[in-house]
Amino acid sequence: HGGGNEKIRVFCRIRPASRTESAQSETVVVEKVDEFSVKVETSRGDREFQFDRVFSSEASQTDLFLDMSLIQSAIDGYNVCIFAYGQTGSGKTFTMVGDKDQKNPGIMPRTFNAIFDIITENRNKFEYRVSTYMLELYNDRLQDLLVTPTTAAGSSAAESQQFQAAAHRVEIKRNRKGVVFAQGAEKKDVSNARELYALFKQACANRHISATMNVESSRSHLIVGITVESRNLTNGSVSSGKVSLVDLAGSERAAKTGAKDHQLKEANFINKSLSALGDVISALSAELPHVPYRNSKLTQYATRVKNITNIAQRNVESKEIAHLKEMIVKLKSGQTLEDGEDV
Numbered sequence: 001h002g003g004g005n006e007k008i009r010v011f012c013r014i015r016p017a018s019r020t021e022s023a024q025s026e027t028v029v030v031e032k033v034d035e036f037s038v039k040v041e042t043s044r045g046d047r048e049f050q051f052d053r054v055f056s057s058e059a060s061q062t063d064l065f066l067d068m069s070l071i072q073s074a075i076d077g078y079n080v081c082i083f084a085y086g087q088t089g090s091g092k093t094f095t096m097v098g099d100k101d102q103k104n105p106g107i108m109p110r111t112f113n114a115i116f117d118i119i120t121e122n123r124n125k126f127e128y129r130v131s132t133y134m135l136e137l138y139n140d141r142l143q144d145l146l147v148t149p150t151t152a153a154g155s156s157a158a159e160s161q162q163f164q165a166a167a168h169r170v171e172i173k174r175n176r177k178g179v180v181f182a183q184g185a186e187k188k189d190v191s192n193a194r195e196l197y198a199l200f201k202q203a204c205a206n207r208h209i210s211a212t213m214n215v216e217s218s219r220s221h222l223i224v225g226i227t228v229e230s231r232n233l234t235n236g237s238v239s240s241g242k243v244s245l246v247d248l249a250g251s252e253r254a255a256k257t258g259a260k261d262h263q264l265k266e267a268n269f270i271n272k273s274l275s276a277l278g279d280v281i282s283a284l285s286a287e288l289p290h291v292p293y294r295n296s297k298l299t300q301y302a303t304r305v306k307n308i309t310n311i312a313q314r315n316v317e318s319k320e321i322a323h324l325k326e327m328i329v330k331l332k333s334g335q336t337l338e339d340g341e342d343v
């Protein structure tokens with residue numbers, strides 16, 4: 001994001017063992033060493049990884065969000081993106097969205113509240129306009145989640161969905177300032193956190209979910225964009241910032257899922273886009289002159305020209321990104337990951 005010193009921060013969250021895992025007496029192979037490192041038991045011995053911050057399995061959703069002081073930056077006119085990456089079942093949706101009954105809301109609903117809390121605090125000094133769009137990237141196609149598919153009489157659900165997808169074509173474009181935006185996406189103005197959450201619920205109901213491997217598993221990338229425009233009431237200056245919240249699809253390998261046909265196609269698209277994301281991060285870290293962000297819609301969405309320059313200048317190099325890339329390359333080539341390598 002544009003504010004602060006660091007352009008990319010990587011946090012690691014360890015999720016608690018599930019009831020099934022505990023019942024089967026599976027051992028936990030990952031351990032938080034300190035605030036910045038984790039130790040993973042692998043067949044080749046212990047390996048340590050460094051992060052900008054490590055959260056143990058006891059960390060609450062509140063602990064996690066407190067460390068994300070990024071929302072103020074978006075309101076101050078910066079572009080902020082928070083995304084969760086990890087294998088299926090590693091806790092991405094729990095972290096980004098929260099649990100089903102929202103007893104433990106995640107980063108997305110907390111962000112909705114935080115935006116409007118900050119706005120309320122500053123309403124004597126600024127006038128704000130908040131708008132949102134919500135998309136899913138499924139099999140390399142962008143679907144507008146704020147457009148509810150309705151089944152026309154005499155046509156199958158799939159046919160009418162195709163028809164509507166054509167009518168609401170969303171394309172990734174870049175404006176003159178190098179800011180990426182989703183052209184054609186339905187953008188809705190919202191005036192409070194409740195309205196934003198209601199739209200989010202509607203968007204979630206429109207998502208693709210495949211039931212094979214893991215009922216909870218989301219087979220598509222979910223992208224929530226929130227734009228905050230503000231006008232300073234004293235001097236009239238206007239600024240615009242954006243928060244993008246992304247819940248990526250799981251990075252499991254196709255072989256393990258026992259997936260067939262369309263599920264295999266899904267897995268390939270998911271791995272392809274995640275692998276493109278890995279390539280982009282790796283090119284940024286290595287300061288390569290060419291950053292291949294055009295290789296997938298996901299990375300086209302996630303990258304801004306300005307950020308590329310900033311990041312290259314800062315020579316961001318981190319072990320965990322190299323590791324992420326290594327894992328993605330392995331997944332892509334169909335190799336089996338060793339125990340503990342999924343982190």
Ligand SMILES: Nc1ncnc2c1ncn2[C@@H]1O[C@H](COP(=O)(O)OP(=O)(O)OP(=O)(O)O)[C@@H](O)[C@H]1O
Pocket residue numbers: 014015016018057086087088089090091092093094095099214216217218219248249250251
């Ligand atoms: N920190 C946590 N505390 C308690 N439960 C958690 C935590 N993280 C994950 N879980 C639980 O673990 C299960 C899997 O998590 P989740 O669905 O978030 O994984 P995911 O990475 O989004 O998977 P997928 O890629 O398949 O969508 C869920 O039942 C979730 O509620």
